[in-house]
Amino acid sequence: MPMRILQGAIAALFLAGSMANAGAGSTAAGEALYRRGVMPSGALLSGRREGNVTVAGIDAACVSCHRRSGLGTTEGRITIPPIAGVYLFRPGDARIDDEAVPYVGTARVKHSAYTDETLARAIRTGVGADGRALNYLMPRYDLDDATMAALIGYLKGLSPRRAPGVTDTVLHFATIITPDADPHAREGMLDVMRQYFADKSAAARAVAPRLYANRPMMFRVNRKWQLHVWQLEGRPETWEAQLAKKLAAEPVFAVISGLGGPEWEPVRRFCESQGVPCLFPNVEAPPGRDDDFYSMYFSRGVLLEAQLIGEQLHDTAGRARRVVQLYRAGDVGAKAAAELQAARVASGETTVTRALPVRRSPGDVADALKDVASNDALVLWLRAADLAALQGVPAHAAHVWISGEMGGLEQAPLPASWRPVTRMAYPVDLPGQRVVRVDYALGWFRIRQIPLVAQKVQVDTYLACGLMSETLNHMVDTFVRDYLLERVEMMLDHRALTGYYPRLTLAPGQRFASKGGYVVRFTEPQGPKVAAVTDWLTPEAVAPRTLSARALSARAQSAGAP
Amino acid sequence: MNARLAGLLLTASVAGALVASAGAAVADSSEGHIGAQEERGTAISSSRVTYATPAVRLMRADGKPVSLPGELDDGRPVVMNFIFTTCSSICPLASQTFAEFARELGPDASTVHLVSISVDPEQDTPARLTEYAHKYHAGSEWQFYTGTVDASLSTQRAFDVYRGDKMMHTPVTLLRAAPGQPWLRLEGFVTPNELLHAYRALLAAR
Numbered sequence: 001m002p003m004r005i006l007q008g009a010i011a012a013l014f015l016a017g018s019m020a021n022a023g024a025g026s027t028a029a030g031e032a033l034y035r036r037g038v039m040p041s042g043a044l045l046s047g048r049r050e051g052n053v054t055v056a057g058i059d060a061a062c063v064s065c066h067r068r069s070g071l072g073t074t075e076g077r078i079t080i081p082p083i084a085g086v087y088l089f090r091p092g093d094a095r096i097d098d099e100a101v102p103y104v105g106t107a108r109v110k111h112s113a114y115t116d117e118t119l120a121r122a123i124r125t126g127v128g129a130d131g132r133a134l135n136y137l138m139p140r141y142d143l144d145d146a147t148m149a150a151l152i153g154y155l156k157g158l159s160p161r162r163a164p165g166v167t168d169t170v171l172h173f174a175t176i177i178t179p180d181a182d183p184h185a186r187e188g189m190l191d192v193m194r195q196y197f198a199d200k201s202a203a204a205r206a207v208a209p210r211l212y213a214n215r216p217m218m219f220r221v222n223r224k225w226q227l228h229v230w231q232l233e234g235r236p237e238t239w240e241a242q243l244a245k246k247l248a249a250e251p252v253f254a255v256i257s258g259l260g261g262p263e264w265e266p267v268r269r270f271c272e273s274q275g276v277p278c279l280f281p282n283v284e285a286p287p288g289r290d291d292d293f294y295s296m297y298f299s300r301g302v303l304l305e306a307q308l309i310g311e312q313l314h315d316t317a318g319r320a321r322r323v324v325q326l327y328r329a330g331d332v333g334a335k336a337a338a339e340l341q342a343a344r345v346a347s348g349e350t351t352v353t354r355a356l357p358v359r360r361s362p363g364d365v366a367d368a369l370k371d372v373a374s375n376d377a378l379v380l381w382l383r384a385a386d387l388a389a390l391q392g393v394p395a396h397a398a399h400v401w402i403s404g405e406m407g408g409l410e411q412a413p414l415p416a417s418w419r420p421v422t423r424m425a426y427p428v429d430l431p432g433q434r435v436v437r438v439d440y441a442l443g444w445f446r447i448r449q450i451p452l453v454a455q456k457v458q459v460d461t462y463l464a465c466g467l468m469s470e471t472l473n474h475m476v477d478t479f480v481r482d483y484l485l486e487r488v489e490m491m492l493d494h495r496a497l498t499g500y501y502p503r504l505t506l507a508p509g510q511r512f513a514s515k516g517g518y519v520v521r522f523t524e525p526q527g528p529k530v531a532a533v534t535d536w537l538t539p540e541a542v543a544p545r546t547l548s549a550r551a552l553s554a555r556a557q558s559a560g561a562p
Numbered sequence: 563m564n565a566r567l568a569g570l571l572l573t574a575s576v577a578g579a580l581v582a583s584a585g586a587a588v589a590d591s592s593e594g595h596i597g598a599q600e601e602r603g604t605a606i607s608s609s610r611v612t613y614a615t616p617a618v619r620l621m622r623a624d625g626k627p628v629s630l631p632g633e634l635d636d637g638r639p640v641v642m643n644f645i646f647t648t649c650s651s652i653c654p655l656a657s658q659t660f661a662e663f664a665r666e667l668g669p670d671a672s673t674v675h676l677v678s679i680s681v682d683p684e685q686d687t688p689a690r691l692t693e694y695a696h697k698y699h700a701g702s703e704w705q706f707y708t709g710t711v712d713a714s715l716s717t718q719r720a721f722d723v724y725r726g727d728k729m730m731h732t733p734v735t736l737l738r739a740a741p742g743q744p745w746l747r748l749e750g751f752v753t754p755n756e757l758l759h760a761y762r763a764l765l766a767a768r
Contacts, residue, residue: 051753053658064650075651076725076732136751137651290648493727503711507682507728509648515684535710538684 030154033147035068037061040147047139055139062151065137067508068293069482070158072106073490078137079106085156088114102160102478119155120148164251166479167223171472173197174228174252176243176281178236180261180330185454189259189282189461193227195448196465200225228252239266240273247274254484257281257464259457262332271295277484280464280513282457284405285335290511294481296488298460298501299514302332302381302405305425306339307539308517309379309401312423314347316399320377322350324397326368330358333381333406340379360385366393374398381406388413395421404428404520409456416525423533427517428456428500430532437497456500463499467492502536606750608760613736613745616720620679620709623691630717633705635741638675639765641757642736644723646682647694652733655751659735661698662754663761674761676704679717681728683708721745737761739768 032038037045037057047060058064062083067073070084081087086101091113112129114122121127123141126134143151165172175193177186201224228250232239243266258281260267265287271278271294278294284301300307313323325340327333337353344351354368365386372378378397380387387407395418402412404426414422428434441459445452452458471487489506492513498504501514516538520530615631622628634640643660645653657678664671680686686694691706700706708714718724723734737746737760746764748757 049655051659051755053655053662053754055654055658059650059654059658064654073651074729075649076730078652078732080651137655490729493729503684505682505684505728507646507648507685508650510685538687540687540689 026150027154027157029147029150030152030157033151034062034154037064040150045141047141049139050136060139060141064508067482067486069160069480069486070155071104071160071478071480071483071486073486074106078135080137081106081108082160083155084158084160086160088119088155100161102162102480103476104160104478104483116152119152123148123151160478160480160483162479163253163481165253169223170226171223171479172226172228172250172252173468174230174246174250174255176230176232176255176258176260176267176278178232178239178260178263178267179234180263181259182261182454182457185282185457186259188451188453188458189257190229191450192445192458192461193257193465195450196462197225197227199448200469230255236263236266240270243267243270244274247276252276253479254279254468254481255281256468257461259283262330262335268292268295275481277481279468279488280460282460284332286512288511290509292511293485295511296485296506297512298463298504299427299517300512301427302336302403303339304427304515304517304539305403305405306336307343308425308427308519308537310340310343311537311539312401312519312534313344313377313399316377320349320399321373321375322352323377323379324369324372325351325353325379325381326356326365327353327381328356328358328360328383328386331381331383331406333403336381336403336406337379356386360389362389365389369393369396372396377401384408384411384413388415390418391415397421399423401425404517410520410522410528410530414522419522419525423519423521424530425517426520426530426532427514429502430518430520431528431530433502434500437499440497441499459499463497466497467495470495606748606752606756608749609747610744611722611747613721616716618709618713618716620707620713620717621688623688623695623706623708625688628707630707630713633707634675634677634738636675637741638673639740639761639768640675640677640736640738641761642677642679642721642738643734644681644718644721644731645678645694646680646728646731647686647690648682649728649731652731656733656735657694657698659752659754659757660704661700663757664701664704666754666758671701671703674703676700678704678706679714680706680708681714681718681723681731683711683714737764739764743768 029040032040033045037060039045044057045060046054046056048054065073065080066083070082072080072082074080082104087107090101092107092109092111114129118129122129122134123143126138126140128134228246230243230246232242254277255271256279258278260281260283262285264281264283264285267278267281268287270276272292276294279296280298283297285303286295286297286300288295288297313320323344325337327337334355341351341353356364356368365382366389369378374396376397377399379401381403383406387402398421400418400422402414402422402424404412404424407414407424409426409428410431412424438459441462442452444462445458450458467488471484471491474491475483475487486508489508489510493505495504504513506513516536518532518536519534520532523529523531615634618630620628620630620633641660641663643656645657660676660678664676667674680691686708688708691708695704695706715724721736723731725731732749733751735748735752735757737748738744746760748760752760
């Protein structure tokens with residue numbers, strides 16, 4: 001019980017702290033109301049629906065239904081309209097020709113314009129611009145005049161104006177590559193992107209026509225695509241500043257794909273602080289959380305593997321004397337080992353984590369494993385070259401786990417003598433099951449004569465480009481960065497061709513599209529045949545540090561409950 | 563008592579017959595509005611339907627693997643809905659309604675089984691569902707379920723709530739007085755009061 005109160009207090013402090021220096025009239029106050037459901041006083045916003053059902057905090061916040069962009073959404077048969085200022089303060093049918101008010105499928109076509117007074121009345125009493133009741137789903141809010149002014153001011157500031165990086169004829173995108181990224185994968189990824197962008201630009205014609213209809217049409221976005229390669233240099237501490245400079249010099253609509261090594265946090269911070277969508281970078285240990293808004297990932301990669309292995313260790317019959325982890329310094333295995341170490345803390349069992357030197361030397365892997373005994377469990381966060389170096393090294397441990405992501409999945413060159421005791425974390429679909437979805441990309445690579453140098457990275461990159469393209473096609477002429485992310489959330493489920501992943505799904509408050517993995521074993525002494533020893537598992541990844549703002553708010557509310 | 567509530571009671575009290583009745587729907591008359599039907603008022607439609615509970619295994623939020631028929635057929639009346647924890651518009655309202663319903667039942671709450679099944683099982687791990695349950699002060703009579711994607715889909719299809727993707731879900735509440743009886747299906751946003759009346763009428767007609 002004390003823990004819940006403490007967490008509630010921390011959450012409340014967090015919420016209150018974010019309101020510091022925000023007077024009722026400021027944008028910060030409006031934003032806190034809109035995005036977090038927090039009043040200028042620090043109290044939770046409260047909304048009331050028919051039948052006296054109340055909602056509070058983030059559930060009462062405008063963002064929950066009208067979205068961060070303010071452009072609304074659809075859920076089932078319910079259409080939630082846009083509330084960005086231009087949609088409220090101009091009459092519905094004046095909008096068709098108005099470039100400042102781009103088409104969104106959720107807009108109410110026939111309604112009168114609101115004024116500040118009628119909008120305040122609508123928010124307080126649920127009576128719309130035309131004197132009719134608003135939709136049942138819309139709560140009523142008892143806001144004082146100053147708070148109401150802050151909220152309405154914020155709505156007026158929400159603009160669907162065309163984002164930077166979009167001209168009448170060109171869409172600008174960037175891709176980000178860190179200096180510690182794998183050079184082979186880098187070339188493979190850029191080959192895919194350059195060819196994809198060339199294809200998109202070949203199809204483009206002249207200036208995109210204006211849309212003169214209020215019907216949802218599949219609108220062919222006839223703009224060329226231009227790729228800016230943002231190659232970072234030097235120490236990670238300098239990357240965020242480098243990216244900010246590049247963005248200022250080359251404004252882009254969004255960042256697609258990209259390639260990183262163990263450090264991606266500065267890039268994540270750049271995307272969040274600058275409000276730039278960063279879609280599906282090729283990173284094996286993504287630093288983000290579900291409540292980041294701007295970054296989306298295919299999978300948690302080796303961090304997911306650490307959770308899978310952690311749960312397997314927990315379930316292994318006959319407890320190991322200790323768990324020994326091995327990784328090579330400077331590689332992403334360090335992050336995975338830390339994740340597993342943290343997950344193991346609660347188990348009370350000994351976990352020994354060893355780092356190999358950055359540069360490989362003959363026998364260093366064997367040396368690091370000299371003291372491993374048969375009642376140890378071994379977790380190897382190693383690349384293919386180091387797995388191959390296990391040749392001739394006796395496999396003493398009764399249970400060994402390796403990373404599929406790092407080792408090369410079923411191509412991992414694990415020596416025959418290790419195979420009977422080894423299980424591989426496998427955060428993608430099984431080879432036989434993913435054939436058709438991956439072949440689609442491989443076929444395109446063959447036709448376009450793109451050499452296969454890093455198959456998974458290249459297939460994932462092709463997938464990211466395709467998702468961007470499909471999502472933009474459905475956005476008509478509405479190039480708003482937040483809206484891009486919201487549309488991806490809505491549309492991703494529908495995609496059948498999901499490359500390596502059995503399923504991709506996102507939603508508001510979800511940023512990792514594939515949520516699980518298998519544990520597999522090699523079925524033969526040599527070669528890439530694997531079989532699953534588990535079903536597709538979705539491990540618990542809800543350590544307190546990964547809880548989203550929504551969950552923190554929920555905790556705060558529960559802690560304060562009578 | 564309004565016309566809609568009367569309609570619900572009438573439906574709930576007719577035993578053994580398949581009755582479909584449309585509630586008092588206030589339709590929005592903005593022609594030219596694109597596509598989606600706008601639910602301006604609190605349109606509820608109710609019907610009695612027989613569903614076959616699929617023999618799937620689910621995972622309860624407390625970590626226990628369970629069989630769905632076992633959970634639904636323990637003799638208690640069941641009130642069921644389908645949610646996902648990151649749903650930010652429909653589900654908070656539906657779950658708040660369940661919370662209010664349980665509160666208003668008071669001591670009678672121990673005799674009902676409130677069931678919320680996730681339609682986003684990969685995201686909605688038992689820990690996340692437990693977090694969600696705490697938020698709505700769920701007592702032991704209100705259980706949350708997740709499981710494999712296949713199990714969730716089989717369940718959604720069996721109760722005709724599958725709409726292709728979680729974002730397409732619509733508000734549905736299903737009530738059944740006892741195992742073997744047909745379900746009362748309420749489509750739309752039902753208020754706690756309406757749910758209470760429908761539930762009591764259903765039990766009275768049992």
